[in-house]
Amino acid sequence: PGGRDLTAFVPVETGRPVCVRLHHALHATREAVDYQRATGGMEAFDSAVAAGVSRELTEAVVALVRGSEGAGIALEWAPAAGTPDGCPARPEPVEFSPGDLPALRRAGARYLRDEPAVPVRITGAVVRMRRSGPRGAGIVRLRVLAGAEVPHVRLELDEEAYRIAGHAHLVGLPVRVEGRLESRGGFRRLTRTSQVVPVQVDDAERDRLMKSLQENVDYFEEACTGE
Numbered sequence: 001p002g003g004r005d006l007t008a009f010v011p012v013e014t015g016r017p018v019c020v021r022l023h024h025a026l027h028a029t030r031e032a033v034d035y036q037r038a039t040g041g042m043e044a045f046d047s048a049v050a051a052g053v054s055r056e057l058t059e060a061v062v063a064l065v066r067g068s069e070g071a072g073i074a075l076e077w078a079p080a081a082g083t084p085d086g087c088p089a090r091p092e093p094v095e096f097s098p099g100d101l102p103a104l105r106r107a108g109a110r111y112l113r114d115e116p117a118v119p120v121r122i123t124g125a126v127v128r129m130r131r132s133g134p135r136g137a138g139i140v141r142l143r144v145l146a147g148a149e150v151p152h153v154r155l156e157l158d159e160e161a162y163r164i165a166g167h168a169h170l171v172g173l174p175v176r177v178e179g180r181l182e183s184r185g186g187f188r189r190l191t192r193t194s195q196v197v198p199v200q201v202d203d204a205e206r207d208r209l210m211k212s213l214q215e216n217v218d219y220f221e222e223a224c225t226g227e
Contacts, residue, residue: 012081020084023075025052026094029061029104033096036103045107055111056149058104061096065104070097117180122147122190123199124177126169131162138162145174148181148188155179155190168198172207175199 010019028051032044045053064071074093083089096104124142131138140162141154155177157165168175176199179190 012078016081016084019075020087021052023087023091025054025057026073027051028053029057030094030096032107033100033103036106037099042106042110045110049111053107055108055115058108058111062101062104062108065096065098065101068098070095072096112183115183117182117191119178120148120181120190121176121178121195122153122181123174124153125174126165127152129162129166129169135159140165142175142177142190147176150181150188153181153188153190155193157193157196161193161196164196164198171198172201173198174201 010016025048028048032048032053035044036042061071064073072093072095075091077083077087077089122142122144123146124144126140127143128141129138130140137156137158139154139156141152143152144150161177165175176195176197177190177193178195179193182189182191
């Protein structure tokens, strides 16, 4: 009584791999929570990473359960597409209760603290630039468009890469950059950066980027100095 249902339909061609991964990750999360509640140990969350469990998933489950009597997550496969390999034809719902929240929160904090750096190639829109003078290296913040499942990253660029990022933004283009994605204090940083290049986008996205520039012009005035 009083419960609510939310159904999301996902395209088979592009969404099935994600749903299969989610299926395995949810069950691994449930098993890790059960292990933690039974033994007090957190090591099951370490092995669960291979099944797709992550800080983002634990935080999403916490958000679903918090303030409720519990939440169940069920997946159903499109009959015409058949059952994915390694999955049951009718997966049982995976249920979480308020009593699971402490374990989930501890797991999220553990993932954040121990998250390893991973190599990535990110495409992002420059949303902020800062450096101490008209020349030299500087700090850039990107809104991530592709390449990593995080909203923003911060990175330090040498003078030439900083100039490229500034000019790309001034003409309404995102940049692509390679590096290692790290988490420090909850904020994502890109280190060992290289290959900073502008990326062509369609007119609609370019217009959005130009609007962002106009709204944040103070951040970019110094990007044009020293040229």
